[in-house]
Amino acid sequence: MESADRADRESTDALLEFRGEFPILERTNYLISNSLGAVPRATCDSLKEYDDTWATRGVRAWEEGWWTLASDLGDLAAPMIGARPGEVVFQPNVTTAHAIVLSALDLPARRRRIVTDAMHFPSILYLLDQQRRDGVEVVVVPSDDGIRVETQRIAEAIDEQTSAVFISHVLFKSAYVHEVASIAARARAVGALIVVDGYQAVGTIPVDVRRLSVDVYIGGCLKWLCGGPGAAFLWVEPELIRQLEPRITGWVSHRTPFASDDRLSRRDDAWRMLVGTPSIPALHAARPGLQLILKVGIDAIRAKSLRQTGRLLELADRAGYRCTTPRDPDERGGTVAIDIEKGCEVSRCLKALDILCDYRPGAGIRLSPHFYTSDRELDESVTAIGEILSTRTWQAFTTVRSTVT
Numbered sequence: 255m256e257s258a259d260r261a262d263r264e265s266t267d268a269l270l271e272f273r274g275e276f277p278i279l280e281r282t283n284y285l286i287s288n289s290l291g292a293v294p295r296a297t298c299d300s301l302k303e304y305d306d307t308w309a310t311r312g313v314r315a316w317e318e319g320w321w322t323l324a325s326d327l328g329d330l331a332a333p334m335i336g337a338r339p340g341e342v343v344f345q346p347n348v349t350t351a352h353a354i355v356l357s358a359l360d361l362p363a364r365r366r367r368i369v370t371d372a373m374h375f376p377s378i379l380y381l382l383d384q385q386r387r388d389g390v391e392v393v394v395v396p397s398d399d400g401i402r403v404e405t406q407r408i409a410e411a412i413d414e415q416t417s418a419v420f421i422s423h424v425l426f427k428s429a430y431v432h433e434v435a436s437i438a439a440r441a442r443a444v445g446a447l448i449v450v451d452g453y454q455a456v457g458t459i460p461v462d463v464r465r466l467s468v469d470v471y472i473g474g475c476l477k478w479l480c481g482g483p484g485a486a487f488l489w490v491e492p493e494l495i496r497q498l499e500p501r502i503t504g505w506v507s508h509r510t511p512f513a514s515d516d517r518l519s520r521r522d523d524a525w526r527m528l529v530g531t532p533s534i535p536a537l538h539a540a541r542p543g544l545q546l547i548l549k550v551g552i553d554a555i556r557a558k559s560l561r562q563t564g565r566l567l568e569l570a571d572r573a574g575y576r577c578t579t580p581r582d583p584d585e586r587g588g589t590v591a592i593d594i595e596k597g598c599e600v601s602r603c604l605k606a607l608d609i610l611c612d613y614r615p616g617a618g619i620r621l622s623p624h625f626y627t628s629d630r631e632l633d634e635s636v637t638a639i640g641e642i643l644s645t646r647t648w649q650a651f652t653t654v655r656s657t658v659t
């Protein structure tokens with residue numbers, strides 16, 4: 255691609271004006287938003303506010319804002335998934351949110367089947383697998399190519415014996431976007447619940463829980479919402495929530511939590527799914543990212559993401575690298591996975607060069623541009639991969655062991 259063409263496109267990339275909000279972009283090529291979004295400059299002030307409140311207001315902080323923060327922040331996340339104010343609450347992480355939902359399912363004897371797919375995030379598969387101990391049949395629909403799971407196969411697995419369906423909106427390895435509306439329609443037709451993990455979706459693709467017609471939608475701020483760890487969120491369809499009786503529960507879901515009742519009297523709204531004290535510092539850390547993404551706008555983010563993931567695919571093709579990411583823009587989320595020999599070592603080498611990415615077996619090196627990424631950074635990352643391979647610099651990283659990459 256001509257550099258003039260590139261410079262031209264960058265000058266018209268209005269979203270680059272937000273780069274100044276992210277200090278780490280001054281020092282690194284940040285292509286890891288599928289894992290940990292860049293921290294906004296404003297997060298430091300938000301955490302300082304948390305500390306100031308604690309230091310000056312002490313226990314009064316609870317009635318002056320902390321107590322309702324899990325749903326106040328939910329109101330910020332709600333527009334990103336097409337939910338209404340009051341319908342979303344924050345949870346400590348996506349796995350726990352799933353566990354709470356699972357604990358609310360009462361599977362009758364003739365409907366002891368749960369359907370999921372082999373490319374769901376492992377943590378959710380572990381949770382579902384544990385249900386087998388209680389006689390639940392867990393049907394895991396396989397993938398033929400390690401990139402997508404055919405909608406038709408999932409639909410065929412959902413039958414009258416199925417109580418619930420668990421899928422990811424965007425697959426964490428390949429960034430394939432599930433046809434959620436079709437799968438939800440099939441689940442609805444047989445009276446099964448559909449629970450969608452939108453962790454790799456919210457913040458990079460538009461989501462509308464009502465248009466998708468799902469029962470439960472779970473997301474989180476760590477990745478595309480630039481909010482750090484400890485801040486996941488849960489939406490349950492408001493009519494359904496009244497019928498749910500989670501076994502994993504606690505005093506925060508009580509109508510009068512400070513009355514210290516012997517018996518649980520559950521709220522009827524989103525707070526019904528809360529358990530214990532919310533992670534207040536994590537919620538403070540998450541707020542600036544949510545505000546920023548709302549300001550940038552999901553449609554603009556998606557348009558840029560499609561263009562830049564398309565560009566990465568093109569660059570990878572030209573270099574002869576295999577990509578495990580869908581070509582069809584409608585099927586593609588925010589990540590491009592490049593599957594090359596020595597991918598793990600190459601990814602570590604890239605990180606040492608301040609090109610931040612990760613590696614997953616079966617997927618490859620995951621590169622995730624976000625609204626703050628320039629085209630030049632994409633070009634540099636693929637060029638760097640070529641240089642690392644041709645100079646065999648990756649060899650220096652064969653003995654480096656990491657527990658988190």
Ligand SMILES: Cc1ncc(COP(=O)(O)O)c(C=O)c1O
Binds near residue numbers: 346348349424486
């Ligand atoms: C799609 C998806 N679901 C769940 C998780 C795990 O989330 P948590 O650690 O918040 O439980 C991840 C983490 O990468 C993910 O990508």
